[in-house]
Amino acid sequence: MKPKDAPKGPVDRKIPPGDNRERLVCNDCGFIFYDNPKLVVGAVVEAEDGKILLCRRAIEPGHGLWTIPAGFMELGETPHDGALREAQEEACATIAIDALLAIYSIPRISQVQMIYRARLVGEDFGVGVESLEVKLFAWDDIPWEKLAFPTVHWALVQFDQMRGKSDFAPLANPLH
Amino acid sequence: MKPKDAPKGPVDRKIPPGDNRERLVCNDCGFIFYDNPKLVVGAVVEAEDGKILLCRRAIEPGHGLWTIPAGFMELGETPHDGALREAQEEACATIAIDALLAIYSIPRISQVQMIYRARLVGEDFGVGVESLEVKLFAWDDIPWEKLAFPTVHWALVQFDQMRGKSDFAPLANPLH
Numbered sequence: 588m589k590p591k592d593a594p595k596g597p598v599d600r601k602i603p604p605g606d607n608r609e610r611l612v613c614n615d616c617g618f619i620f621y622d623n624p625k626l627v628v629g630a631v632v633e634a635e636d637g638k639i640l641l642c643r644r645a646i647e648p649g650h651g652l653w654t655i656p657a658g659f660m661e662l663g664e665t666p667h668d669g670a671l672r673e674a675q676e677e678a679c680a681t682i683a684i685d686a687l688l689a690i691y692s693i694p695r696i697s698q699v700q701m702i703y704r705a706r707l708v709g710e711d712f713g714v715g716v717e718s719l720e721v722k723l724f725a726w727d728d729i730p731w732e733k734l735a736f737p738t739v740h741w742a743l744v745q746f747d748q749m750r751g752k753s754d755f756a757p758l759a760n761p762l763h
Numbered sequence: 764m765k766p767k768d769a770p771k772g773p774v775d776r777k778i779p780p781g782d783n784r785e786r787l788v789c790n791d792c793g794f795i796f797y798d799n800p801k802l803v804v805g806a807v808v809e810a811e812d813g814k815i816l817l818c819r820r821a822i823e824p825g826h827g828l829w830t831i832p833a834g835f836m837e838l839g840e841t842p843h844d845g846a847l848r849e850a851q852e853e854a855c856a857t858i859a860i861d862a863l864l865a866i867y868s869i870p871r872i873s874q875v876q877m878i879y880r881a882r883l884v885g886e887d888f889g890v891g892v893e894s895l896e897v898k899l900f901a902w903d904d905i906p907w908e909k910l911a912f913p914t915v916h917w918a919l920v921q922f923d924q925m926r927g928k929s930d931f932a933p934l935a936n937p938l939h
Contacts, residue, residue, distance in 0.1 A: 598774065598789075621801070622838060623802065623835055623837065624836050624837075624840075626799065626875060659797070660799060660800050660875075661800070662799065662800060663873055664800075665868040666868055686932060687866070690863070694844075699836075699841075699842060701866075754931055756931060757932070
């Protein structure tokens with residue numbers, strides 16, 4: 588559908604033939620960069636003792652704040668595999684996905700987040716390159732005031748709501 | 764996070780600082796085009812008499828073949844709104860979404876498809892600019908041999924499987 592190589596010439600924002608929206612188009616070779624919403628994939632990860640795996644972010648946005656392992660899905664992977672990769676990258680953790688907990692949509696930043704419910708496999712985890720610290724938190728010790736993003740808050744609360752449930756429709760942005 | 768304007772200079776494929784994958788980067792201004800998987804949103808649309816709304820494609824890929832209304836999600840919309848828009852664009856149809864039927868992942872082409880179950884609102888529909896023909900099909904008359912994509916086949920079969928069910932985990936690629 589589109590050439591694999593980078594365009595060679597300068598790029599402008601214009602409506603390609605047959606389209607109805609502005610896209611980034613290379614004036615030289617006609618390569619069109621379709622800029623579409625991005626998928627974030629991640630997981631609420633529970634250890635065997637019921638504690639929750641959180642990472643303190645070493646990067647912006649949210650530097651120094653806590654998050655579940657999650658990040659942008661990459662080319663050539665499935666959402667499921669992306670969530671496994673993010674747990675590995677951010678928390679050096681192997682996880683087993685159990686259910687799709689929620690799909691959040693943040694149109695303001697053109698982002699869709701698919702958040703899974705997962706178990707920590709084994710007891711090993713560590714501090715990935717994008718993390719300052721990775722820890723297991725008992726439910727009552729979760730640093731609610733120091734979470735990096737609203738979606739992390741939503742995912743944790745909805746994880747708690749859905750304990751013991753299976754085969755459910757994934758939850759969505761809360762209506763508040 | 765990233766500049767709103769198009770880059771001015773030529774673009775190369777290289778690993779930006781702090782990243783671990785090649786991206787398209789403008790040599791002039793440093794603008795990074797993150798090329799991530801794309802979301803396709805669409806719906807299996809049922810009319811009041813149980814017939815299914817299909818569109819015969821006026822564009823490649825699958826020119827001349829039948830599809831459910833679906834297409835790439837655009838910036839600034841939710842998946843739900845994208846599915847409504849596609850039904851309007853391809854079939855001039857107003858639809859009401861009832862459930863998330865399935866999420867298909869096609870890593871070979873870096874695509875994730877979110878397919879909803881929906882009802883046709885009213886009786887009006889028409890032929891959108893990307894369609895040659897738009898029709899309601901009784902289940903037994905669906906042109907199974909002339910469907911544009913495997914995912915259309917999957918979505919129709921899974922729609923049939925899930926009749927009468929609600930609050931279910933979205934289905935996935937069939938395992939064959």
